[in-house]
Amino acid sequence: METTTLDIAQMREAAGQATTMLRVLANEDRLLLLCQLTQGEACVSDLEGLLGIRQPTLSQQLSVLRNEGIVSTRREGKKIFYKLDEGRALNLLNTLYGLYCKTDKNSSS
Template sequence: MLMARNLIDLKKMQHSAGEAVKLLKALTHPDRMLLLCQISKGERCVGELENLLNIHQPMLSQHLGALKRAKLVKTRRVGKNIYYAVANDFAMSIIDQLYRHYCLKNMLI
């Protein structure tokens, strides 16, 4: 009986592993990490992101599109401006940990 409690549902585990891999793939580019760090601090429009991070079109649009497809960010349009905001709190908790470990540590030098 004890043995049955420890069994893992392979289908659920495979699905979860696939979801984790999608998230990690979306995070594997330095520019996407920078974008997520900026967006995690508050909603930003495309022009702001371009100026803050010095990432220019069309690369900026490609990275933002990848983050949107991965459901890490959501958009809101106001006139001609598109604003990006956090759409996945779990992913942002990972970004927060990476920020604390890599960014804050290097800023204190």
């Protein structure tokens, strides 16, 4: 098996991208929002009812997620719907779900 040495500049860039993503996911409200959005798109009023997070907090956290390119929006009348974009965030959420949310009785903590 041939081994390759990673370029330190590439490693540094990848580490920077990873820490940025982890900072975004490290907020409980944002993580709850993202977990809910894995189920499909939703508007702020739906998310507020489902998650029990107040509208000003939701708007602030959704703005962070939109600015980081993790969610996208579409407008329908007066409502704005948020959708989780495919990509690294979704992969990380699936991993976190497997580690912390599965209720498989055979898995250990």
